[in-house]
Amino acid sequence: MxxxxxxxxxxxxxxxxxxxxEEGLMxxxxxxxxxxxxxxxxxxFGLISVITLAMHEYYxxxxxxxxxxxxxxxxxxxxxFCFASAFRDLFAVGVxxxxxxxxxxxxxxxxTSNLVAATGWSTFHAAPVSFHSAIAGLIFGIGMVFAxxxxxxxLYKTGEGNGTSFLVILSISVTQALFVxxxxxxxxxxxxxxxxxxxxxxxxxxxxxxxxxxxQYLAGYVWNQPVKTYARSLGMQDDTLTGAMLGNAFAGxxxxxxxxxxxxxxxxxxxxxxxxxxxxxxxxxxxxxxxxGFRDMxxxxxxxxxxxxxxxxxxGLQMFVxxxxxxxxxxxxxxxxxxxxxxxxxxxxxxxxxxxxxxxVTTQEAQWVGWVLQKLGMNNMDNIYFGWVxxxxxxAINPADWMSVALIGGAAVxxxxxGEFKFKAPTRELAFWAILGGFFMGIGSRLALGCNVGAxxxxxxxxxxxxxxxxxxxxxxxxxxxKIFNWYTERQMAKELAGLDFEL
Amino acid sequence: MKQHLFIIVTIVIGFSSFMLGYSLPPxxxxxxxxxxxxxxxxxxxxxxxxxxxxxxxxxxxxxxERGQ
Numbered sequence: 001m002x003x004x005x006x007x008x009x010x011x012x013x014x015x016x017x018x019x020x021x022e023e024g025l026m027x028x029x030x031x032x033x034x035x036x037x038x039x040x041x042x043x044x045f046g047l048i049s050v051i052t053l054a055m056h057e058y059y060x061x062x063x064x065x066x067x068x069x070x071x072x073x074x075x076x077x078x079x080x081f082c083f084a085s086a087f088r089d090l091f092a093v094g095v096x097x098x099x100x101x102x103x104x105x106x107x108x109x110x111x112t113s114n115l116v117a118a119t120g121w122s123t124f125h126a127a128p129v130s131f132h133s134a135i136a137g138l139i140f141g142i143g144m145v146f147a148x149x150x151x152x153x154x155l156y157k158t159g160e161g162n163g164t165s166f167l168v169i170l171s172i173s174v175t176q177a178l179f180v181x182x183x184x185x186x187x188x189x190x191x192x193x194x195x196x197x198x199x200x201x202x203x204x205x206x207x208x209x210x211x212x213x214x215x216q217y218l219a220g221y222v223w224n225q226p227v228k229t230y231a232r233s234l235g236m237q238d239d240t241l242t243g244a245m246l247g248n249a250f251a252g253x254x255x256x257x258x259x260x261x262x263x264x265x266x267x268x269x270x271x272x273x274x275x276x277x278x279x280x281x282x283x284x285x286x287x288x289x290x291x292x293g294f295r296d297m298x299x300x301x302x303x304x305x306x307x308x309x310x311x312x313x314x315x316g317l318q319m320f321v322x323x324x325x326x327x328x329x330x331x332x333x334x335x336x337x338x339x340x341x342x343x344x345x346x347x348x349x350x351x352x353x354x355x356x357x358x359x360x361v362t363t364q365e366a367q368w369v370g371w372v373l374q375k376l377g378m379n380n381m382d383n384i385y386f387g388w389v390x391x392x393x394x395x396a397i398n399p400a401d402w403m404s405v406a407l408i409g410g411a412a413v414x415x416x417x418x419g420e421f422k423f424k425a426p427t428r429e430l431a432f433w434a435i436l437g438g439f440f441m442g443i444g445s446r447l448a449l450g451c452n453v454g455a456x457x458x459x460x461x462x463x464x465x466x467x468x469x470x471x472x473x474x475x476x477x478x479x480x481x482x483k484i485f486n487w488y489t490e491r492q493m494a495k496e497l498a499g500l501d502f503e504l
Numbered sequence: 505m506k507q508h509l510f511i512i513v514t515i516v517i518g519f520s521s522f523m524l525g526y527s528l529p530p531x532x533x534x535x536x537x538x539x540x541x542x543x544x545x546x547x548x549x550x551x552x553x554x555x556x557x558x559x560x561x562x563x564x565x566x567x568x569e570r571g572q
Contacts, residue, residue: 068520327531328530
């Protein structure tokens with residue numbers, strides 16, 4: 001198959017998209033307008049950075065989020081980094097390439113981010129650990145298969161012009177913003193112990209902690225759970241070289257990742273590999289052959305792994321930059337900077353806004369909707385999520401929002417330069433699945449306090465025990481999602497076939 | 505295409521390096537390693553501790569108000 005090509009710099013080239021995917025470095029020609037758009041996007045972000053820096057030094061804090069977001073977008077698009085595709089490919093058609101790539105990427109990310117942690121300058125904070133992470137992962141996993149993209153995957157696909165992915169993002173955002181403030185009938189499902197415990201947390205009067213399911217779940221249950229990392233469980237400190245590299249990276253990531261990769265090899269790769277070997281060499285496969293097969297499986301996911309490595313480096317650098325800027329400006333959170341700049345709308349009761357200091361996806365999207373709802377007259381500042389922790393500052397000056405917008409921009413630039421950008425409007429059926437999947441992902445994200453990035457990828461890499469719990473739940477959810485999806489499509493096909501009239 | 509990608513990557517690296525350079529001086533003053541970041545942040549190492557500090561603060565305020 002040949003893709004349409006126009007002339008860039010006076011030279012025409014043709015390219016096979018399949019070959020391009022595999023090789024990654026093959027020269028392809030792209031329409032000139034794509035190149036102009038790519039420069040326009042980069043130039044636009046550059047201008048924003050320069051102009052805002054000229055306005056006030058503090059805006060460099062937002063620009064730091066912007067440029068690292070841009071890098072994340074480029075990496076995600078390059079590596080086709082999507083958890084939904086990974087597990088759908090594995091469970092539906094038995095292709096493990098993306099799952100293997102994500103495992104390798106997690107491992108590489110763990111090395112770089114734990115090096116940062118060892119210096120004592122990491123902005124990462126571990127989350128409470130209990131079975132709630134696994135349940136949340138299960139709900140999230142079902143949702144991402146329904147939607148056809150995880151939270152980060154949907155963001156980069158939005159940058160490729162995919163309208164369905166944009167709907168997924170919108171659905172996640174709306175669901176989160178409404179779910180965190182929802183009381184009413186949901187209050188009936190709050191255990192009395194949660195309610196009592198939440199009231200005892202001493203939150204200010206502006207936070208109506210006794211009303212709202214998520215509020216009571218957070219203050220009455222999640223906050224009571226222990227925070228555990230592998231390093232601390234092994235009697236080490238997270239911010240020492242031994243604790244970070246041996247406890248968190250090796251024991252917490254390397255060993256589980258090797259176990260998962262071995263399971264993938266045994267159940268999905270070995271059979272075909274042995275069959276291929278028999279045809280080529282004859283005889284049974286030896287242990288050495290299996291080790292070679294394992295290596296081939298790992299090497300086949302080069303593109304995702306490279307993306308993971310650069311994601312890891314960028315994430316580590318972002319932690320350094322954000323922590324350095326916090327020290328330079330004498331703040332612990334961007335909320336103080338926004339207040340100093342005169343933007344005091346939507347700052348939380350404790351003076352903070354969402355400011356993770358590393359790669360994160362879902363919360364800033366919920367803030368977009370939270371801000372709009374607040375402007376429309378709904379009180380979104382009386383719940384813990386917005387009112388006490390993250391705030392709902394204007395998207396125009398929200399640091400994490402700059403990261404998400406730039407992430408979409410970075411992905412768009414990569415897609416434009418690879419000839420992969422195309423506006424695709426969702427069909428009615430795809431829109432239905434996008435909204436439904438986004439709904440489940442939104443619920444799962446709030447229950448886990450993060451998505452496939454914040455609750456799995458980053459936490460797992462940093463040795464937070466809740467990361468693997470979410471991951472296991474997500475894998476289970478993806479499996480269930482694939483089964484439901486297969487059942488639905490088979491049913492639809494049977495219906496369509498039954499409706500056809502065959503004339504013999 | 506590779507040439508354009510190279511130019512864009514260079515621009516991105518340029519901006520990111522500027523950010524890195526801008527945030528570097530505080531590290532040079534305080535030094536790397538050994539949890540220096542936690543000390544610099546005023547002893548608050550995590551969200552849980554930050555939350556506890558605020559809980560204590562609000563408890564004190566409430567007690568003061570009750571006393572009045």
